[in-house]
Amino acid sequence: MEHVEAVVVGGGQSGLATAHALVRAGLKPVVLEASDRAAGSWPHYYDSLTLFSPARFSALPGIPFGGDLDRHPHRDEVVAYLTACADRLQADIRTGQRVIAVRADGSGFTVELEGGGRLSARAVVAASGSFGRPHRPDLPGLETFAGQVLHAADYRSPTPFAGQRVAVVGAGNSAVQIAAELARESRTSLATRTPVKFARQHLLGKDLHFWLTRTGLDTAPLGHLLKNPPAPPVLDDGRYRAALTAGAPDRRPMFTRLTGDRVTWDDGTTERLDALILATGYRPHLPYLAGLDGILDPAGHPRHRGGASPAHPGLAFVGLEWQRSLSSNTLRGVGRDAARAARRLAAHLAPAS
Structure with a gap:
């Protein structure tokens, strides 16, 4: 069995930020990425996605990032950027290595890989994100719906839905973006439990993220105070509000039932529905930690405080939504949480070095 100092599970934005921070803290991490490249979930998002x-x-x-710093990079630009980041990092990044279990082993951990490989690590960072666990809400009739059902994780473009009747469930950025582009090819409704909330992309001539950074709201350590963090509003330069106002897509209250290939709306009307797209978010994807006592709650969510595991001091999390702040699971914010985790792990490992 190979013995290493620290294992980082996941080679996307969270894993790469963590590897960078661990190297700066004087540690030698091994990054284990299940796919064939260190770009995380970005290659699998829908074609038109921009930051x-x-x-x-x-x-x-x-x-x-290179180029115009005021542009909003496209999905493929982010993939190329993360791949370049991986090439520049002085860390051992191994692709095609899926972690299936992490087990406590004395003062450290045994990391088991698909195919039978094993590593012994003094510290482990779970940075595998949530894309592998799309959330499917419990909607009446969903399991027997005769039309096509897919999650936003599986959606790529509006072309396959041309001329169809489509409903998109969700009120977040991805839901609104997907529904708006579908409406150019199909008759599309956006089904939400509450009205869509918008935030202006620009205020006083500056992008909203300038003000989030300037005021400190982006980094405020509020995660542990929020039992039910608020859903972020849809960032909009005006185009999405205008699309909803024009009815392309139209916004409707959540339907009450799916029966066969038909949907029953809240006003009692029914109609045939060809496809249903669930833009309903994700949950932490951490099945490899199920064998560690005290790590996951019954719903599979990690027990932590600011990314630190209270049950195992050598275990940390990076990239969780609202791990510490509003930006914890974003490209712009994950580096801060990674640095914090690296400092904590370096201090934990110091007596044994």
């Missing part, structure tokens, strides 16, 4: 924050606010520590 909600400008390039100048969207870089990992020490590696800025």
Whole structure:
């Protein structure tokens, strides 16, 4: 069995930020990424996705985006950027290495890989994100709905839905973006439990992220205070509010039932529905930690405080939504949480070094 100092599970934005921070803290991390490249979930997002924050606010520590810093990078630009970041890091990044279990082993951990490989690590950082665990809400009739059902994780473009009747469930950025582009190819409704909340992309001539940074709201350590963190509003330069106002897509209260291939709306009307797209978010994807006592709650969510595991001091989390702040699971904010985790782990390992 190979013995290493620290294992980082996941080679996306969280894993790369963590590897950078661990190296700066004097540790030698091994990054284990299940896919064939260190770009996380970004290659799998829908084709038209662009960052909600400008390039100048969207870089990992020490590696800025190139080009116009006021642009909003496209999905493929982010993939290329993360791949370049991985190439520049002085860390052992191993792709095609899926972690299936982490087990306590004396003062450290045994990390088991798909295919039978094992590593012994003094510290482990869970940075695998949430894309692998799309959330499917319990909607009446969903399991027997005869139309097509897919999560936003599986959506790529509006072309396959041309001419169809489509409903998108959700009120966040991805839901509104997907519904708006679908409406150009199909008759699309956005089904939400509450009206869509918008935030202006620009205030007083500056991008909203400038003000979040300037005021400190982006980094305020509020995560442990919020039992039910608020859903962020839809960032909009005016186009999405205008699309909803024009009814393309139209926004409707959540339907009451799906029966066969039909949907029943809250006003009692029914109609045939070809496809339902769930833009309903994700949950932490941490099945490899299920064998560690005291780590996950019954719903599979990690028990932590600011990313630190109270049950195992050698275990940390990076990239969780609202781990510490509003920006914890974003390109612009994950580096701060990674640095904090690295400092804590370096201090934990110091007596044994």
